[in-house]
Each structure stands twice: as structure tokens, then as C-alpha cells.
Amino acid sequence: MVLEILGESLLSALFGALFERLASPLVRNFFGDRDFDQTLFDKMKTVLLTFNAVLSDAEEKRITNMAVKEWLNELKDAAYHAEDLLDEIATIALQCELEAEAKVKGKQVMGLFFTHNPSKEDKDSSLKLDKDIESRLKNIVERLEFLEQQRDIMKFKGSVRGKPLMVLPTTFLVDEFEVFGRDKDKEKLKEFFLAGNAQKENRIPVIANVGIGGVGKTTLAQLLCNDSEVEKSFNFRAWAYVSEEFDVLKITRTIFESVASRNCNVKDLNVLQVKLKERLKGKRFLLVLDDIWNDNFIDWDLLLSPLKAGAFGSIIIVTTRNQSVASMMRAVVTYRLLHLSDEDCWSLFAKHAFRTSNxxxxxxxxxxxxxxxxxxxxxxxxxxxxxxxxxxxxxAVEWNRILNSKIWELSTDKSSILRALKLSYYHLPPHLKQCFSYCSIFPKGYEFEKEKLVLMWMAEGFLQHQKGKDTMEDVGCSSICMWRILLQVRGWQTE
Known part of the structure; x- marks a missing residue:
């Protein structure tokens, strides 16, 4: 399903890769060493930047606007031509570097016998190649400038690239009568942290609930927090919706307000953490940090500082799409939440679609x-x-329309599915967006073989490899691990 929703988002990934190529020393040096019209290179970069500023709005509008969709298809085609040209330039530049190195190494021997001068044919061939590249670059720039004029007519809204779609914050509250198929998951986690064996060393144990967007991680945390046995086992229960912006001051204030049951206007983190530490000292608490993306240990360690004052038996539950978050927090349990069965899905669907009817x-x-x-x-x-x-x-005709529609064809104000799943896509770096979008060429429901997929990425030049580190294959396998949040992986179990 995720590939269906995001398969057309290749353009944003393509732009990210284009900017990386434009910044490459090989490409920059190529233009600097030749008698080209330097304004062409600068124009292409400038125009691409202006497109990049409105790409988020354009990709959203193409869902319902055919004119925007056609414009984006034209832009994608022009971007592919630009990518091909930059790839060709990088290859030529690398070849020239290697030839120059070979000449330097052989110069000591060759210089004793003769001096090599490029032939007239070599010079003519090089000149012809330069003219061809300059001509193609000029055509690409002209095409992009024409698309830029059309862009102004469509009046797209500018935005910061990579800014995610807004998602409503979550709370403690849940209607248990609308939840199906999570009883076993709830009992497994409940049994674990009520047993009192979770605390190790001198730190608050973390239970990480990991799964793809929309699978029910938040709902499971809500069920646990509202369980009567759980409620009796803790002095305080606190809930903080984190999402992408890991603001330590904001999160700390939310936790304090939750345990103190009053508003707090303190803006100094030091004062606030001291207050929270005093409030939690010797108390057993249950804290839920919902929807965490940040895997920076320094941020996490700072947030954790006042929480260490809690009594033995305190627990932190974290919901996240990223395995790296669970690893960084040194979770004592990583619970990977799986999809619902068709039977449970039907019960949930019937609850909402049929209401009180049979x-x-x-x-x-x-x-x-x-x-x-x-x-x-x-x-x-x-x-x-x-x-x-x-x-x-x-x-029935309306029911059939829903059945036969793609999810992104539904009204955007009604479909929170797109927002939830696109959030995961936005968090990928440009080269991984390309890797993920590449998977859309396979049939729906296709089971990927990791090693073969990595080899295909390598052939396309999608992977970024730094000398002296892991092999290209290792980089590819690590990339798959980074976005398991977007694919269904077989064989996941609780760790």
C-alpha cells in the first residue's frame, strides 16, 4: 500500500540527487576547466532551486489537479535529462582525472625518449564533445525556464523542503470498544512491566513499540495506560506527543504539566528540570513518549536527566517507526507491532461502516x-x-467507488492515511528516497530479495559510498534497515 501512495513522489528524490551531483567537485571542476558559457550552469542550478521551493505544494495538488500532474510529468522528464547529462559529465571528468594521473606516472619514462602532444583528431574530438554538452545544457535550461513560467501561472505556495505534513497530536484517551485485535499485544507488554523485572542497572527501562505508520502503535500505548491494573501500579502516568520536533524544553514541560496537573509557563530548562526531578523523586511513574523520530543520543540523555529520580519500577514506553530510535534508547524490549488479521480488520471496518446496523x-x-x-x-x-x-x-455504487479508488484519490481532508504514511517518506534522505521509489517498478505484493535489490541500486548509482568504510553492499543493506518502516518485513518478532 505504501508503495502505491508514494510511488509518484520520485520527483522530490530526483531533485535531491540532482543537487548532490551539482555540488560534486567533478562536475564543478569540469565546467571550470572548459570554455563554456558559465551562466548556463548557474541558471540551471538557480531554476532547480526555485522548483524545489514549491515542490511540496505541487506534489500535493497533483493528487486532484490534472494540469499540475501534467506539469510535474514534464518537469520530471526535464530533470531526468539533466541527471543524464550530469552523470555523463561526471564520467568524462573522472576519465580525464585518471588519464592525467596515468600521464604523470608515466612521464618520467616517456620524457626520456619523446614528448607527447595531443593529435589534431584528439583536439577536434574533444572540442566536438564540449559543443555537444554545451548545446544539450542550453536546451535543458531553456526547457526548465519555460516550465518556470508555467509554474508562476499555477501560483504554487513556497515551502521549506522536507517539512512534513501536519498530524494531530495524540492523547491518553481511547475508546476501547473501537479497538480490535490488540488484546494479545497488550497482555504481553502488560505482563512484562507489571512483573517488576524490567529495571536493569541504574536507569529507567524503556519499552519501544516499533511499527509502520498506521499500524496501531499509539492505540496500543493508550490501551496500556488506561488498563485498571496498570493505573494502580503507578503514582503518575504521563503522556507526551513528540513527533518530529524533539524539543527537550517543550517535552519536559508537557511531562511536568501531566504529573502536576497544572499549567507551567517556565521557559528555563534548568529550572523546569529541577522542578520535574523534585516531583518525580521516589515516585513510580509510567511515561509514554509517542511518535519519536529523533535518534540523537545527546537530546535523549538531556531529556532523561530528571526522569532518573523516579522510583524503582518506573517505565518509559516509546512509540516509533524507526528501529534506530529503539537502539539509541537501549530499549530493554523492542516490540514490533504487526498488521491486524483480516478478521480483526473486518470487525473494525464494520464498526465504522455499519454503525449500529447488522x-x-x-x-x-x-x-x-x-x-x-x-x-x-x-x-x-x-x-x-x-x-x-x-x-x-x-x-452500493459508492461502496464500489471506494473499493476501486486509489487511496490518494479520496478527498485529502478525509484521508489521514496519506499524511501518516508520507511522514515516513519525508524523513528519508534524498538518495534513499530514490532507492525506495525505485521499488515501485515491481508488481504490487512483490517479495523483495534484499541482496538482489541492493545490486540493482548499485547499478543505478543510487547508493552513496565513502572510501575506507563499509562495502557498497553493506551500505545498501543498511539502507533497507533504515526504511523498514515503509515496507512489510517478513519474520519480525519481539526482541
């Missing part, structure tokens, strides 16, 4: 609904959203 009273709608559930691939968020768009009074 699905058996609507056999045609029930049959269509079962197909819609299979389309959701075990994701409760997708199941809930699609179920919420329907009800028994709606005719």
Missing part, C-alpha cells in the same frame, strides 16, 4: 466491504478511515 442485513455491501478490508492490508488506520467514509444508507 452487516448481514446488507449482503451486497458486506461483500464489497470485505474486499475493501483486504485492500487495507491489515492497517487499522486505513481500515478505520475507509470505514468512516461509508454507511448502510450509501448506495
Amino acid at each position: 452487516p448481514e442485513e446488507h449482503p451486497t455491501l458486506k461483500r464489497i466491504g470485505e474486499k475493501i478490508v483486504k485492500k487495507c492490508k491489515g492497517l487499522p488506520l486505513a481500515t478505520k478511515v475507509l470505514g468512516g467514509l461509508l454507511h448502510p444508507e450509501v448506495e
Whole structure:
């Protein structure tokens, strides 16, 4: 499902790769060493930057606007031509460097016998090649400038690249009657931290709930926090929605307000952490940090400082899409939350689609609904959203429209699926966006073989490799581990 939603987002990844190529010393030196019109290189870079500023808005509007979609397709084609040319330039520049090194090494011997001068044919061939590259570069710049004029007509909104889509914050509250298929997951985690054997060394144990966007990590944390046995086991329960901006001051204030049950306007982190430490000292607490992306240990260690004052038996639950977050926090348990079964998905879908009606009273709608559930691939968020768009009074033709529609064709204000899943994509660096988007060439439901996929990335030049470090194959395998949050990986278990 994720590949369906994000397969068309290759353009943002392509632009990221283009800027990396433009900044390459090989490319810069190539233009500096030749008698080219230097303004062409600068113009291409400037125009690409102006496109990059509005790309987020354009990619959002193409979901419902055919004119924008056609414009983006033209831009993508022009960007591919630019990428091909820059690749060719980098290859020529590298070849020239190697030839220059070979000449220097052989010069001591060759200089004793003769002096080599390039032939007229070599000079003519080099001149012809330079003219060809300059001509192609000029055509690309002219095409990009034409697309730039069309861009101004469409009045896209400028934005900072990489800025994620807004997602509503989460809270403690949950309607347990709308949750299906998570009883076993809840009991496994509940049994673990109520047993009192989680604390090791002199630190607060962390339980990391890891899974892809929309699989129900937050819901599971809410179920645990609202369990009557859990509630009795702790002096304080606190909830902090973190998301991408890991603001230590903001998170600390949220935790303090939660345990103190009052607002706090303290803006000094030192004063605030001292207050929180005093409040938690000798108390057993349960803290949920929901939707963490930051895997910076320094930030985490700073946030953790006042929490260490808590009594033995205190626990921190973290929900995240990134395995690297769990590793950085040294989680005592990494619980990978899997997809729901079709049976549980159907129960969730029926709860929202049929409301108080009995699905058996609507056999045609029930049959269509079962197909819609299979389309959701075990994701409760997708199941809930699609179920919420329907009800028994709606005719079967509307149910079929939902069944046959791509999720991104639904009204954007109703579909939170796109926002939730695109968030994971936004957090990938440019070269990994290319790697991920490349996977969209495979059929739906295709099972990837990791090693073969890495070799294909290598052939396309997508992987970034630094000399003296891991092999290119190791880099590729590490890349797959970084975005397991976007793919369903077989064989995941609790660690």
C-alpha cells in the first residue's frame, strides 16, 4: 500500500540527487576547466532551486489537479535529462582525472625518449564533445525556464523542503470498544512491566513499540495506560506527543504539566528540570513518549536527566517507526507491532461502516466491504478511515467507488492515511528516497530479495559510498534497515 501512495513522489528524490551531483567537485571542476558559457550552469542550478521551493505544494495538488500532474510529468522528464547529462559529465571528468594521473606516472619514462602532444583528431574530438554538452545544457535550461513560467501561472505556495505534513497530536484517551485485535499485544507488554523485572542497572527501562505508520502503535500505548491494573501500579502516568520536533524544553514541560496537573509557563530548562526531578523523586511513574523520530543520543540523555529520580519500577514506553530510535534508547524490549488479521480488520471496518446496523442485513455491501478490508492490508488506520467514509444508507455504487479508488484519490481532508504514511517518506534522505521509489517498478505484493535489490541500486548509482568504510553492499543493506518502516518485513518478532 505504501508503495502505491508514494510511488509518484520520485520527483522530490530526483531533485535531491540532482543537487548532490551539482555540488560534486567533478562536475564543478569540469565546467571550470572548459570554455563554456558559465551562466548556463548557474541558471540551471538557480531554476532547480526555485522548483524545489514549491515542490511540496505541487506534489500535493497533483493528487486532484490534472494540469499540475501534467506539469510535474514534464518537469520530471526535464530533470531526468539533466541527471543524464550530469552523470555523463561526471564520467568524462573522472576519465580525464585518471588519464592525467596515468600521464604523470608515466612521464618520467616517456620524457626520456619523446614528448607527447595531443593529435589534431584528439583536439577536434574533444572540442566536438564540449559543443555537444554545451548545446544539450542550453536546451535543458531553456526547457526548465519555460516550465518556470508555467509554474508562476499555477501560483504554487513556497515551502521549506522536507517539512512534513501536519498530524494531530495524540492523547491518553481511547475508546476501547473501537479497538480490535490488540488484546494479545497488550497482555504481553502488560505482563512484562507489571512483573517488576524490567529495571536493569541504574536507569529507567524503556519499552519501544516499533511499527509502520498506521499500524496501531499509539492505540496500543493508550490501551496500556488506561488498563485498571496498570493505573494502580503507578503514582503518575504521563503522556507526551513528540513527533518530529524533539524539543527537550517543550517535552519536559508537557511531562511536568501531566504529573502536576497544572499549567507551567517556565521557559528555563534548568529550572523546569529541577522542578520535574523534585516531583518525580521516589515516585513510580509510567511515561509514554509517542511518535519519536529523533535518534540523537545527546537530546535523549538531556531529556532523561530528571526522569532518573523516579522510583524503582518506573517505565518509559516509546512509540516509533524507526528501529534506530529503539537502539539509541537501549530499549530493554523492542516490540514490533504487526498488521491486524483480516478478521480483526473486518470487525473494525464494520464498526465504522455499519454503525449500529447488522452487516448481514446488507449482503451486497458486506461483500464489497470485505474486499475493501483486504485492500487495507491489515492497517487499522486505513481500515478505520475507509470505514468512516461509508454507511448502510450509501448506495452500493459508492461502496464500489471506494473499493476501486486509489487511496490518494479520496478527498485529502478525509484521508489521514496519506499524511501518516508520507511522514515516513519525508524523513528519508534524498538518495534513499530514490532507492525506495525505485521499488515501485515491481508488481504490487512483490517479495523483495534484499541482496538482489541492493545490486540493482548499485547499478543505478543510487547508493552513496565513502572510501575506507563499509562495502557498497553493506551500505545498501543498511539502507533497507533504515526504511523498514515503509515496507512489510517478513519474520519480525519481539526482541
